[in-house]
Amino acid sequence: MTISWPVLANEDIVTPSLSTIYALAKEAVAKKIDADSKAKVQITPQNLEGRLSPPRCHPPINVEIASDRAISRNNMVKLSCDSPDYDYPWQMYLSVRVEIQYPVVVANELLSPNQIIDEHHLQIMYVDQYRLQGQYFSDTTALLGSRVQRRVAKDSPVLSNNLCFVCKGDSVSIFARTANVQIKTLGEALRDGNLDDVIKVKNSNTNKKFDAVVIGVGEVEVRM
Numbered sequence: 250m251t252i253s254w255p256v257l258a259n260e261d262i263v264t265p266s267l268s269t270i271y272a273l274a275k276e277a278v279a280k281k282i283d284a285d286s287k288a289k290v291q292i293t294p295q296n297l298e299g300r301l302s303p304p305r306c307h308p309p310i311n312v313e314i315a316s317d318r319a320i321s322r323n324n325m326v327k328l329s330c331d332s333p334d335y336d337y338p339w340q341m342y343l344s345v346r347v348e349i350q351y352p353v354v355v356a357n358e359l360l361s362p363n364q365i366i367d368e369h370h371l372q373i374m375y376v377d378q379y380r381l382q383g384q385y386f387s388d389t390t391a392l393l394g395s396r397v398q399r400r401v402a403k404d405s406p407v408l409s410n411n412l413c414f415v416c417k418g419d420s421v422s423i424f425a426r427t428a429n430v431q432i433k434t435l436g437e438a439l440r441d442g443n444l445d446d447v448i449k450v451k452n453s454n455t456n457k458k459f460d461a462v463v464i465g466v467g468e469v470e471v472r473m
Contacts, residue, residue, distance in 0.1 A: 262333060265303045265310060270294075274326040274343050277312040282320050284349050287387070289375050294326075295344040304339050306330035320347055322379065350375035353406045354386040360401040366392050366412070376406055384409035384444075391444075394466040398441070413441040414466050421450060423461060425471040438469070 265273075271294045278292055307330065315325035324347060329340035353376040360370060371389040385406050386392060395412040415421055415438045425432040435453045442448035442463040450461045450469055461469035 262305050262307060264305050267297055267301070267303065270297070270301075270303060270328060270343065273310060273312050273328065274345050277314060277326055278320060278324055278345050278347060281314055282347065282349070285351065287352055288378075289350040291348040291350075293346045293348075295346075297343070301341070304330075304332045304334050306332050306339065315342060322347060349378045351378060351381065351385075352387050353381065354389050354392060355404050355406050356401045357403070359403050360397045360407070360411070362397055362400065364397040366395045366397065366407075368393060371407065374404065381406060382408075391465070409443045412443060414444055415442045415448060415463050415469060417441050419467060420453075422468045423450060423452065423471065424464070424468065425473060427473050436469075442469075 274294045275292045279290075282290060282292075284290055310328055310330045313327045314320075315327050324345045326343045326345050327340060328343060329338050332339040352373050354371050355374045355376065357370055357372045360366075364370070368389065371392060373387070373389065376385075383406075385408055392407060392412065395414045396416050397411060398413050399411045401407055401411050417438055417440050419438045421436050421438050423434050423436045425434075436450045437453060439449040439451055439458065444463055444465070446463045447460050448463060448469065449458055451458045459471065461471050464470045
């Protein structure tokens with residue numbers, strides 16, 4: 250990647266400031282970040298104050314990510330230029346730290362097994378992506394009425410495997426949909442399930458048992 254900074258019309262040699270070095274490194278990293286639009290992204294270049302005096306350069310300056318791998322927490326950026334002060338191109342490596350946080354549903358208080366989730370149990374917080382080890386949620390509404398299966402500490406993300414959206418023995422609404430028709434009946438869950446899990450259910454009218462997909466709290470769907 251080649252990035253230029255503003256120069257005077259008749260100027261062919263410039264001395265980039267540290268702020269310019271930082272800006273170029275941040276821009277190169279930002280262009281390679283793949284994050285959801287709702288995420289908070291913070292890019293922090295290594296502090297070079299008192300440690301580097303950039304040389305004079307013939308514009309433009311070349312900026313490259315030093316690795317082909319995806320952007321991670323710590324990244325190395327290579328900057329280089331042709332300089333009249335050296336017999337070879339000047340270059341340096343700059344460490345750039347990236348923090349990406351996502352809006353995530355977390356516990357507002359300690360959640361214990363068998364608690365039924367209510368709105369006051371939850372809040373939205375920005376959580377570092379490396380703390381998210383499992384299926385998390387960004388909308389509190391989707392969790393209301395679900396039951397806690399595993400203890401969740403205060404301010405910790407509420408993950409899918411902490412809950413059951415349909416619990417064994419619960420009454421469930423069973424939906425069957427085609428392109429033109431939706432049928433709803435009642436049944437009983439024969440095992441626990443979270444969103445998108447396939448569980449065994451029993452139709453309360455016919456006692457017939459079959460597989461259905463969990464689509465919400467107390468709701469399953471038979472895929473036609």
